[in-house]
Amino acid sequence: MSLIFTPPAPTTLPIVGRDERFPVRRVFCVGRNYAEHAKEMGFTGREAPFFFMKPADALLVVESGQTGHMAYPSLTRDLHHEIELVVAIGTGGTHIRAEDAMQHVFGYAVGLDMTRRDLQSDMKKQGRPWEIGKAFEQSGPIGPLTPAAQAGDISKAAIWLQVNGQERQRSDISKLIWNIAETIEHLSSAWTLAPGDLIFSGTPEGVAAVQAGDTLEGGVSGLAPLKVAIDAP
Numbered sequence: 311m312s313l314i315f316t317p318p319a320p321t322t323l324p325i326v327g328r329d330e331r332f333p334v335r336r337v338f339c340v341g342r343n344y345a346e347h348a349k350e351m352g353f354t355g356r357e358a359p360f361f362f363m364k365p366a367d368a369l370l371v372v373e374s375g376q377t378g379h380m381a382y383p384s385l386t387r388d389l390h391h392e393i394e395l396v397v398a399i400g401t402g403g404t405h406i407r408a409e410d411a412m413q414h415v416f417g418y419a420v421g422l423d424m425t426r427r428d429l430q431s432d433m434k435k436q437g438r439p440w441e442i443g444k445a446f447e448q449s450g451p452i453g454p455l456t457p458a459a460q461a462g463d464i465s466k467a468a469i470w471l472q473v474n475g476q477e478r479q480r481s482d483i484s485k486l487i488w489n490i491a492e493t494i495e496h497l498s499s500a501w502t503l504a505p506g507d508l509i510f511s512g513t514p515e516g517v518a519a520v521q522a523g524d525t526l527e528g529g530v531s532g533l534a535p536l537k538v539a540i541d542a543p
């Protein structure tokens with residue numbers, strides 16, 4: 311078979327302690343999955359989980375010990391940070407039960423669901439899709455994957471984000487409305503999950519704007535940290 315152009319190489323993530331890399335297939339994101347963040351966005355109560363996606367090539371892969379560089383994106387005046395635990399699927403499946411779900415997890419990473427909040431808000435008001443607010447290039451900075459066996463008990467890990475050394479977000483993975491296993495159960499009832507799929511599990515409260523020149527440092531205890539500089543447009 312001959313192709314009319316050379317397809318881009320797949321997006322791949324470094325893996326802590328391994329030479330092999332993790333090829334990314336799809337990127338699922340969970341909306342409003344911490345109660346305090348749902349409140350700050352104007353919602354209360356435990357809704358059924360809902361999902362949106364980013365293209366795999368919207369990830370900004372940050373190698374171990376490096377600082378990623380994200381150019382301030384076009385069209386927005388309100389670029390928000392959302393620090394998130396990212397779950398990497400190693401074994402696929404459909405209708406995965408929560409009690410079996412953790413066997414499908416390869417590992418975890420720290421990610422940022424960067425959001426053009428003004429554009430997302432406009433789309434929400436009009437009942438239109440969110441892609442322009444969520445799925446643009448470099449909208450998903452992500453650090454190295456830590457294999458699940460090395461990550462410790464992620465279900466009770468702290469999660470935090472600092473901007474220019476000042477704390478903006480801090481919570482605990484135990485505060486997820488839908489925990490990782492339940493999220494996989496819901497997601498795999500709607501899509502057949504496959505190796506390489508990532509799940510951005512949602513952000514805690516404290517989302518706010520960043521500017522060109524800011525440096526973001528995020529972490530989840532037990533995982534490799536993530537550092538990203540916001541560059542001029």
Ligand code: MN
Pocket residue numbers: 339340341392394423510512513
């Ligand atoms: Mn998010």
